[in-house]
Amino acid sequence: MNVIEDENYKVIYLPDEGRVVFSGTLRLGGMTEYAPIVECLQQIISEKSSLELNLKDLEFLNSSGIAMLSKFVISARNKEGFKLDITGSSETPWQGKSLNNLQRLMPSLTLVLE
Amino acid sequence: MLKKNTALVKNNRIVKQQIVLVISGFILTFFILGFAANKVLINQEENYKKLDYLVNQSNAKSNAMTKLSDSIRDRMLIIFDMLNTDDIFEIDDMNMQFSTKATDFLKAREELMSLDLTQSQVDELVDQRKILKLAQIALGKIVSNALNDTGVNGIELIKEAREINAGVLERLNKMRRVQTELSRKNLSSARASYDKTRSQMVTLGATGVIFSLLIVYFVIRQIRSQGGMLSKLMQQLEQANITLESKVEKRTKQLIHTREENMRMGAELDIGRKIQRVILPTNEEITRIDGLDISAFMEPADEIGGDYYEVLKHENGALLGIGDVTGHGLESGMMMLMTQSIIRAQSNLQSKNVVSMLKVANKTIHDNVTRMNCEKNLTLMLLDYQKLKTEGELSDNTPLAELTFSGQHESLIVVRNNGDMEEIDTDDLGFPVGLVYDADDFFHQKKIKLFRGDAVVLYTDGITEAANTSDKLYGIDNLRKIVCENHRKTSEAIKDLVIENVKKHIGSQKVYDDLTLIVMKQE
Numbered sequence: 001m002n003v004i005e006d007e008n009y010k011v012i013y014l015p016d017e018g019r020v021v022f023s024g025t026l027r028l029g030g031m032t033e034y035a036p037i038v039e040c041l042q043q044i045i046s047e048k049s050s051l052e053l054n055l056k057d058l059e060f061l062n063s064s065g066i067a068m069l070s071k072f073v074i075s076a077r078n079k080e081g082f083k084l085d086i087t088g089s090s091e092t093p094w095q096g097k098s099l100n101n102l103q104r105l106m107p108s109l110t111l112v113l114e
Numbered sequence: 115m116l117k118k119n120t121a122l123v124k125n126n127r128i129v130k131q132q133i134v135l136v137i138s139g140f141i142l143t144f145f146i147l148g149f150a151a152n153k154v155l156i157n158q159e160e161n162y163k164k165l166d167y168l169v170n171q172s173n174a175k176s177n178a179m180t181k182l183s184d185s186i187r188d189r190m191l192i193i194f195d196m197l198n199t200d201d202i203f204e205i206d207d208m209n210m211q212f213s214t215k216a217t218d219f220l221k222a223r224e225e226l227m228s229l230d231l232t233q234s235q236v237d238e239l240v241d242q243r244k245i246l247k248l249a250q251i252a253l254g255k256i257v258s259n260a261l262n263d264t265g266v267n268g269i270e271l272i273k274e275a276r277e278i279n280a281g282v283l284e285r286l287n288k289m290r291r292v293q294t295e296l297s298r299k300n301l302s303s304a305r306a307s308y309d310k311t312r313s314q315m316v317t318l319g320a321t322g323v324i325f326s327l328l329i330v331y332f333v334i335r336q337i338r339s340q341g342g343m344l345s346k347l348m349q350q351l352e353q354a355n356i357t358l359e360s361k362v363e364k365r366t367k368q369l370i371h372t373r374e375e376n377m378r379m380g381a382e383l384d385i386g387r388k389i390q391r392v393i394l395p396t397n398e399e400i401t402r403i404d405g406l407d408i409s410a411f412m413e414p415a416d417e418i419g420g421d422y423y424e425v426l427k428h429e430n431g432a433l434l435g436i437g438d439v440t441g442h443g444l445e446s447g448m449m450m451l452m453t454q455s456i457i458r459a460q461s462n463l464q465s466k467n468v469v470s471m472l473k474v475a476n477k478t479i480h481d482n483v484t485r486m487n488c489e490k491n492l493t494l495m496l497l498d499y500q501k502l503k504t505e506g507e508l509s510d511n512t513p514l515a516e517l518t519f520s521g522q523h524e525s526l527i528v529v530r531n532n533g534d535m536e537e538i539d540t541d542d543l544g545f546p547v548g549l550v551y552d553a554d555d556f557f558h559q560k561k562i563k564l565f566r567g568d569a570v571v572l573y574t575d576g577i578t579e580a581a582n583t584s585d586k587l588y589g590i591d592n593l594r595k596i597v598c599e600n601h602r603k604t605s606e607a608i609k610d611l612v613i614e615n616v617k618k619h620i621g622s623q624k625v626y627d628d629l630t631l632i633v634m635k636q637e
Binding site: 031066 | 440441487488489490491522546549550556
């Protein structure tokens, strides 16, 4: 189990369940600060064939974070046969439009808004 | 600083302790020496008294013993004289003297007995009494014979008495010797007592001196440790001064840096606001568009938000745009300026295809933000307003213009002349501009016809997400309601009413985001 966190957010990778769980408020400054999360996600793409991103409890994600997720989805799309599931919450304002945009980047992505 | 103060307080406390220690030490020494002197004086006085008593006793005993010896010797002489005379009167007189001497002897004996005698002396005197009684009997016989002038056996009796008396004298002498020996012993005891007193005095004096030395030792040790502490304190102070100096220097640098940073940020804000303002279309540009009544409002937030709107007149209408750059600050302002330039440049190339314009804008901005490493993107919607050619009689059902729009942004509010309202979602019409390079497939367009009196409202999320003091958002419903209620009014009136309503909602709350609103009315 890998955990990346500070006092505002937590990103937990559960390899056995093939799941990454995001929670809290992510307002990191630019791609350099998102690098540890990006590295973790890229490694999963190269090593695994599927992943579930659980964003239900991620209350806020800034534009750099959305850009980071978009680039990750593009990488996932570019790996043939990679299965990506994203679970979000329709009650969290940032997620509606942004998660739909992610699905548009990767039509095979399964998006569940709870 | 706190550490130094503690050390100073500790030092002061030690100084006070030392003063108390020295004073109490001297008081104690004074008491010890006083006690010693007092003790010596008392002992000496006792010794003197004892000695005086012993000397007096000894003298009295000697006197009494001398008297005893003398009386015995005198009586012996009287008897001897009595034997050598025949004169009866002389003998009688001598007998008187003999009796007197006997009285003297008894007095002397009495005197001796009253003195402080040892048990052996008392025993001796009791013992002597028996012998003396025998002598007395012998002497009495002699005297009686002498008086009766018998003279028989006088010589033998004298001999006998003399021997007895000689024995008594000898015993008295012995007693005197014993007394002398006793006196000597008493003297030696007095001397021993004196020696004891002297040694006591020396011991006590030495104790006092040792005690004083101990106090001096402790005070010196304290002073030394104090010296060490003071030197440590000085070092600390010195260190603190150095630290303080470096802190002051660091803080000064920080302050200068902060001031510079504030000035820089202030300048950034000024520049950003200026960029945003100067590049916006002028009122004159907006009002010149034939057939379209447009009013626009834009108010930047305290931090620059990067809202963008555009109205570019062309030969058959106008190209309109509205967008919102993510985040705040100078970079958002720069993004807005870039977007405006890209759109205007394409507009000048006579291209009116909003989809292709957005694709170009997306790629260009993506490349620029990658170069800038700023990770920003924007929602952007472009609308091409084209007047339609009309012939003959115009009715309310005659479309006067066509609006072609593309790009992902807030939904479009259209209120028809009859009050019907349409809300057109734009999510499927585009993609965040600049987010991914290859987004061509995501840009699509929609067209709507505009009739006389139709109102179209464009806005940024600064309007719908304007929060009040209870953090309640203004919301799309409020916006739709106020537009619906006032759609017959001029674009300016509608715009003013919406802004007034939004500001009323915000109240004293901080304005978090730029507020942008465009109201178009088909004339």
